[in-house]
Amino acid sequence: MADEQLGLEGMPRRLYSCTPTRLTTWLDCPRRYRFTYLDRPTPAKGPPWAHNSLGSSVHNALRSWWDVPLGRRTPEAAGTLVESGWLTDGYRDDAQSASVRARARAMVERYVARLDPEVEPRAVERTVATKTERLALSGRVDRIDERPTEVSGTQDGGTELVVVDYKTGRSALTTDDARGSLALAMYVLGTRRTLRARARRVELHHLPSGDVLGFDHTEESLARHLRRAESIADEASAADEAYRSAVASVAGELETEELDRLFPPRTGALCGFCDFRRHCPVGQAASPVKQPWHAVEELALE
Ligand code: SF4
Incomplete structure (x- = not known):
């Protein structure tokens, strides 16, 4: 959606923070x-999702594991953290929650068994940020590793930072997911700026399979992602401005048609998992309602 379509051409743009x-x-x-x-x-949102509870429980355990004293930083300690911090929202009942918890514990222990507890990450759940003339981006990275820099398979004596993102969903991932992730590319730029260090590699760590999908960004690929981020930000920012102007006007609100022109619904499979589905008839028609535990059901049955 361009500025002209929104009737905002010529208006000064504020920096879009996101x-x-x-x-x-x-x-x-x-x-x-x-x-x-x-x-x-x-x-009002719909009920909480069990897959979000699962994701948060696993992320929290993996974060806290690095706070455990080195001598006790074992796979079993990670499993204990999953158990002690288990979030129960969204499950069908206690039995399903317990079944998924046991799976999650095993998954985290398997993952942690492949880590070297003595190699501390440079940062864990670290907020990083970067800025351009059009947007100010910030986000939290699951883990930032510091590793020897390799050029054509040879270490050059220096180190660089690697952006690590944990994934707990069931779907298998590919290298294309790492390469195409706008968020991971933005985290590389944020890591460079916030920690003032070299960074180019991103990795998705898929806990259910143990797969690590990595991609080494180039300056060109990062620039492409940044251009895309700015283009999305331009659209969203123009719609934000139109919304704010309308809210600040005498009428104080936008007509439904105008709202839908500025913020059109985009239906798809995700509508079944949308927190706001109850407010969106077109989304309800597009996808059957999902139970809050839908995405973890298979895990509970395995
Ligand atoms: S239900 Fe679908 S179309 Fe409606 S707001 Fe949610 S994602 Fe958008």
Whole structure:
């Protein structure tokens, strides 16, 4: 959606502050973007999702594991952290929650068994940020490793930082997921700026399979991602401005048609998992409702 279409050509732009998630929410569905970031009070969400509880429980355990004293930093300690910090929201019942918890514990222990507890990451759950003339981006990286720099298979004596992102979903991932991730590319730029160090590599660590999908960015690939981020930010920012102007006007609100023009619904498979589905008839028609535990059901049965 261009500025002309929004009637905003010539208006000065403010710096658009965002996370990569905000940008991808705009891409996935502008209506969901409005519900999430603009409408206040935020429309009531549906019930919590079990897959989010699973993801948070695993991420929290992996973060806390690095705080365990070195001598006790074992796979079993990681499993204990999963158990002690287990989040139960969204499961069908206690039995399903316990079944998934046992799977998650085993998955985390397997993953941690492949880590060297003595090689401390440079940072864990670290917020990084970067800025251009059009946007200010920030986000939290699961883990930032420091590793020897390799050029054509040879170490050059220096080190560089590697952006690591944990994934707990069931779907298998490929290298294309690492290469194509806007968020990971933005994290590389944020890591460079925040930690003032070399960085180019991103890695998705898929815990269910143990796969590591990595990609070494080049300056060109990072520039491509940044151009894309700025282009998404331009669209979202123009719609934000139109929304704010309308809210600040005498009428105080936008007509439904105008809202839908600025923030069109984009239906798809994700509608079944959308927190705001109950406010969106077109999304309800597009995808059957999913139970809060839908995405972990297979895990509970294995
Ligand atoms: S239900 Fe679908 S179309 Fe509606 S807001 Fe959610 S993602 Fe968008």
